[in-house]
Amino acid sequence: MEVLLKPEICTIQEVIQETPDVKTFRLKFKDDSIMDKFTWNPGQFVEFSIIGSGECTFCIASSSTRKGTFDCSIKKAGLITADIHNLLDVGSEIGIRGPYGNWFPFEEIKGQNLLYIGGGIGLAPLRSLIQYTLDNRKDYKDITILYGARTSADMVYKKEIEEWKKMEDVNVILTIDKQEDLWFDNVGVVPKILEEKVHPDLSCTKVITCGPPIMIKYTLMSLDKMGFAPKDVITTLEMRMQCGLGKCGRCNIGSTYVCKDGPVFTYEQMKKLPDEF
Amino acid sequence: MNYSKQIQDIAVRLFTENKIDVFVGYRKNVGDDNQTPFIFKNPALCDKLVFTEKSTHNLTNYLTNETTKSKKVGLVVKGCDSRSLNLLLTEGQVKRDNLYIIGVSCDGCVDEKNEKEARCIACVMQSPVIYNEMLGIEKEKKTYTIDADLLKLKHMSLTERADFFTEMFSNCIRCNACRQSCPLCYCDKCVIDQDSSLYHNGANTTSNAGMALMTWYLHLAGRCVDCRNCERACPQNLPLHLLHKQNEMVIYENFQNHQAGMYEKDRGAFYKYNLSDPDDFIM
Amino acid sequence: MAFSIFHISNDELHKLYEDIIKNNETYAPVEHSGDYKFKKVNSLKECNTDAPIKTTASVKPLFFPQTSAIMHYSEDAKGIKIDDPKEDVLTHKKVILGVKHCDARGMQVLDSVAKWDWQDEDWIKRRENTVIFSTLCVTPENTCFCTSLDYDVKTTDAYDVLVVNDGQKKLLKVCTEKGEQFLEPYTGVLTKLNGEGDAKLKAEFTKFKNAFHLKMDYKEVNAKLQGAFENDGWDFESARCVSCSACAFVCPTCHCFKISDEKVRDKGVRYKSYDSCNQKYFTLMAGGHNPRTQKYRRWRQRGMHKFVYYKERFGVNLCVGCGRCTVKCPVNISIFEVVNNVANNI
Numbered sequence: 001m002e003v004l005l006k007p008e009i010c011t012i013q014e015v016i017q018e019t020p021d022v023k024t025f026r027l028k029f030k031d032d033s034i035m036d037k038f039t040w041n042p043g044q045f046v047e048f049s050i051i052g053s054g055e056c057t058f059c060i061a062s063s064s065t066r067k068g069t070f071d072c073s074i075k076k077a078g079l080i081t082a083d084i085h086n087l088l089d090v091g092s093e094i095g096i097r098g099p100y101g102n103w104f105p106f107e108e109i110k111g112q113n114l115l116y117i118g119g120g121i122g123l124a125p126l127r128s129l130i131q132y133t134l135d136n137r138k139d140y141k142d143i144t145i146l147y148g149a150r151t152s153a154d155m156v157y158k159k160e161i162e163e164w165k166k167m168e169d170v171n172v173i174l175t176i177d178k179q180e181d182l183w184f185d186n187v188g189v190v191p192k193i194l195e196e197k198v199h200p201d202l203s204c205t206k207v208i209t210c211g212p213p214i215m216i217k218y219t220l221m222s223l224d225k226m227g228f229a230p231k232d233v234i235t236t237l238e239m240r241m242q243c244g245l246g247k248c249g250r251c252n253i254g255s256t257y258v259c260k261d262g263p264v265f266t267y268e269q270m271k272k273l274p275d276e277f
Numbered sequence: 278m279n280y281s282k283q284i285q286d287i288a289v290r291l292f293t294e295n296k297i298d299v300f301v302g303y304r305k306n307v308g309d310d311n312q313t314p315f316i317f318k319n320p321a322l323c324d325k326l327v328f329t330e331k332s333t334h335n336l337t338n339y340l341t342n343e344t345t346k347s348k349k350v351g352l353v354v355k356g357c358d359s360r361s362l363n364l365l366l367t368e369g370q371v372k373r374d375n376l377y378i379i380g381v382s383c384d385g386c387v388d389e390k391n392e393k394e395a396r397c398i399a400c401v402m403q404s405p406v407i408y409n410e411m412l413g414i415e416k417e418k419k420t421y422t423i424d425a426d427l428l429k430l431k432h433m434s435l436t437e438r439a440d441f442f443t444e445m446f447s448n449c450i451r452c453n454a455c456r457q458s459c460p461l462c463y464c465d466k467c468v469i470d471q472d473s474s475l476y477h478n479g480a481n482t483t484s485n486a487g488m489a490l491m492t493w494y495l496h497l498a499g500r501c502v503d504c505r506n507c508e509r510a511c512p513q514n515l516p517l518h519l520l521h522k523q524n525e526m527v528i529y530e531n532f533q534n535h536q537a538g539m540y541e542k543d544r545g546a547f548y549k550y551n552l553s554d555p556d557d558f559i560m
Numbered sequence: 561m562a563f564s565i566f567h568i569s570n571d572e573l574h575k576l577y578e579d580i581i582k583n584n585e586t587y588a589p590v591e592h593s594g595d596y597k598f599k600k601v602n603s604l605k606e607c608n609t610d611a612p613i614k615t616t617a618s619v620k621p622l623f624f625p626q627t628s629a630i631m632h633y634s635e636d637a638k639g640i641k642i643d644d645p646k647e648d649v650l651t652h653k654k655v656i657l658g659v660k661h662c663d664a665r666g667m668q669v670l671d672s673v674a675k676w677d678w679q680d681e682d683w684i685k686r687r688e689n690t691v692i693f694s695t696l697c698v699t700p701e702n703t704c705f706c707t708s709l710d711y712d713v714k715t716t717d718a719y720d721v722l723v724v725n726d727g728q729k730k731l732l733k734v735c736t737e738k739g740e741q742f743l744e745p746y747t748g749v750l751t752k753l754n755g756e757g758d759a760k761l762k763a764e765f766t767k768f769k770n771a772f773h774l775k776m777d778y779k780e781v782n783a784k785l786q787g788a789f790e791n792d793g794w795d796f797e798s799a800r801c802v803s804c805s806a807c808a809f810v811c812p813t814c815h816c817f818k819i820s821d822e823k824v825r826d827k828g829v830r831y832k833s834y835d836s837c838n839q840k841y842f843t844l845m846a847g848g849h850n851p852r853t854q855k856y857r858r859w860r861q862r863g864m865h866k867f868v869y870y871k872e873r874f875g876v877n878l879c880v881g882c883g884r885c886t887v888k889c890p891v892n893i894s895i896f897e898v899v900n901n902v903a904n905n906i
Contacts, residue, residue, distance in 0.1 A: 003681050004679075005630045005631075005819065005830075006630065006642065007642075009639070009642070030639075049830075051633055051635065051640050051821065051823075051830075052633075052823035052828050054819070054820065055821075077846040078846035081846060093640045095642075238845065240844065242818065243817075246673070246677060246678065247673060247674070247676075248817050249816035250818075250835075250842065252869070254864075254869055254872075255872035260677065274789050276843075276851045276861075306892050307897050308773055308774060308894065309702050311892055312892070313891050313892040313893065314891050315800070316799040316800055334890075334891060342802075342855075343854065343855060450617075450834070451833075452804055452805040452806045452836075453804045454802070454804035454890050458802050458804065458890045458891075466841070470841065480820055480822065480829075480831030480832075480833040481626050481627045481834065482627060482831075509890060510802075510804065510890030512616060512810050513595070514593050514595055
């Protein structure tokens with residue numbers, strides 16, 4: 001038996017329907033002693049097993065500063081995620097292996113302004129760092145959260161975003177692609193709003209971004225235009241990971257393993273990788 | 278049997294006259310006297326082409342490959358290969374106008390030990406059934422025969438046959454070499470690999486291997502031309518031809534002596550019907 | 561530490577093997593429809609240990625099998641229950657005879673990835689509990705090129721005991737502590753050689769190395785391949801590949817695997833089984849995006865991983881030059897030829 005790949009059982013405490021195709025599952029290990037010892041850094045991921053269907057990689061979408069449970073936000077995209085959406089509910093048991101991967105450099109970015117740029121479900125991995133930095137607020141300077149989605153219905157964490165908006169020391173900029181009734185925030189794609197509405201101090205700002213590939217592509221171009229150095233732009237990569245431990249070879253790009261050397265990379269590191277995205 | 282020079286000359290001519298973008302033929306292996314398929318676009322490489330009794334691969338497999346899709350292709354085929362080509366044309370996988378077919382009237386191929394292959398000894402169609410240009414003298418179609426190991430299989434009891442095939446399936450390692458080498462297996466995503474199939478990402482267990490091989494066997498019924506690309510490809514030396522030849526025998530006996538791909542516009546055994554087809558099993 | 565070199569007569573060697581088989585779980589190459597596979601043997605007659613044989617699938621399945629169960633589970637109203645682990649037969653103490661040294665070297669190369677950070681305990685235990693007897697090849701096949709790569713057959717400790725021809729006798733070179741301890745009970749039939757042992761070995765190794773058809777300058781090829789990512793040679797060389805996985809499955813060092821669940825009603829098994837980067841949908845992601853749809857990208861990954869990336873990561877070349885991929889490829893693609901052609905196509 002392959003000890004390394006055996007998951008631990010978790011129970012689903014809560015299911016939140018974020019958008020028509022995204023659910024957040026609040027999880028807790030069945031064995032309390034495991035839950036007490038389970039700790040992770042923002043940006044790490046777990047291998048989530050719906051036992052009988054398969055296993056998928058999901059980032060932990062909450063911070064370990066909020067103890068007792070952890071969140072995974074899952075978009076319905078394929079066979080296993082369809083089963084996750086259709087078959088799981090509060091009380092269901094699933095398997096978790098982890099945490100794996102590297103994490104956002106939350107120590108190194110202390111004392112800096114933070115500019116979070118998220119698109120769609122891409123806000124999920126960022127949320128673990130957002131929560132961490134908000135829970136350690138005095139360690140960081142200005143915090144700006146720029147978040148965009150196709151429509152207002154496609155925005156995740158709607159309630160939490162409202163809480164962030166109410167915070168005095170957090171600047172929240174929301175945008176959707178096309179105007180809707182009762183929408184009073186910005187309209188336009190994320191890179192456009194970034195260039196128009198955000199005026200960062202380049203000398204002490206770090207950008208942390210995640211979103212669909214097309215958004216990332218144009219956002220990186222805008223950040224380049226604005227004068228950001230590639231080492232100051234941090235992202236988390238989606239690449240088909242399977243074992244999460246650097247053994248199965250699936251996430252291998254060049255001599256890098258996304259599950260071990262990532263999934264968090266700076267733009268500078270990403271530029272050095274072979275073009276296999 | 279040596280048509281190397283003729284094929285080289287034809288290939289040069291086709292490139293010069295701009296009739297083809299890419300040529301698919303054979304060349305010698307580096308290091309031993311086996312041959313390997315040779316696909317190239319540069320006319321300067323034509324002198325590497327060969328054709329001898331070692332040119333045993335069925336090259337029509339490459340017509341559904343990304344390398345040659347939608348391009349004008351010059352291709353070398355033997356008798357058996359041209360039959361699979363007929364089926365590929367009828368099934369709409371390749372356009373006739375895109376092909377320049379050099380058909381070789383074949384004297385039979387030899388295996389790695391330089392012995393004539395069993396399928397060539399029993400070959401029914403040595404001459405190409407479709408071509409732009411033929412090399413060699415046209416030979417007559419021969420009668421279909423059932424060879425010794427197929428006869429042995431035919432006379433096995435159901436339990437013996439089940440044991441025989443279970444043993445074969447247990448040695449399969451699901452490398453997919455057979456399916457990928459088969460010219461008539463051209464689905465972009467095999468049904469076995471579909472997301473909704475249990476056998477997608479299935480482990481290499483005997484039952485999964487059996488399911489995969491039997492699915493392939495049924496999909497190939499009435500379409501297999503006995504080129505043996507599959508059996509040559511199999512790293513475990515499974516006797517895959519017995520799976521398909523069994524089907525061929527059943528179809529020959531029950532569907533008016535039908536053999537796959539013998540004439541242009543052949544639609545295989547199961548894509549048409551005749552009023553005289555057996556129907557005594559229909560209630 | 562210098563280990564011993566012994567002389568043994570052919571008869572005594574056969575008796576030694578018989579004794580090993582009698583007292584240990586022993587595997588050796590056994591004939592199976594024209595090819596050889598490593599199987600458990602109960603007597604020397606069942607197998608062939610005289611000349612080194614290129615088995616179909618290398619010795620890898622004895623350490624990393626085709627399919628293995630990660631866990632068995634069942635589900636009921638109370639929830640999911642993961643069963644207690646079943647016995648892992650492969651961790652039994654065992655001896656493998658007649659292993660080609662390229663295979664043994666392949667297992668050693670895979671130790672790097674197994675011991676990297678997360679320890680693959682199953683692999684480690686299987687390796688620890690196995691004694692490998694390797695036989696030095698006399699006539700390399702025309703697909704072999706092991707001596708061109710970055711390891712020395714003379715000094716490697718990939719196997720525990722190396723058996724080398726010496727006229728009418730055999731030389732037994734001990735290569736590890738484990739081998740030394742294993743041969744302890746047999747010292748009665750072994751004649752220890754001193755300086756002359758080294759001289760004889762050197763002569764046999766030189767003869768072996770000179771007998772190769774395929775030779776390449778590994779350092780030069782590795783250096784040239786570093787910058788070969790955009791090289792259009794990959795496209796030309798990979799045109800005839802049919803994207804199966806035969807090469808990866810018979811290779812002693814390919815180690816990619818897939819994890820799959822198979823559940824029937826309330827019981828199920830999670831399996832780990834071989835997979836390969838050649839497959840078109842290896843890098844397919846849930847949204848439908850696939851970075852390696854084109855064949856040349858997949859072949860490039862294979863070639864680069866074998867000759868560049870793994871070395872960059874772990875300090876050893878992944879390919880061990882056994883040539884099995886060439887023998888078993890449906891269209892006879894030679895990785896030696898491809899990699900050299902790409903390196904020289906600048």
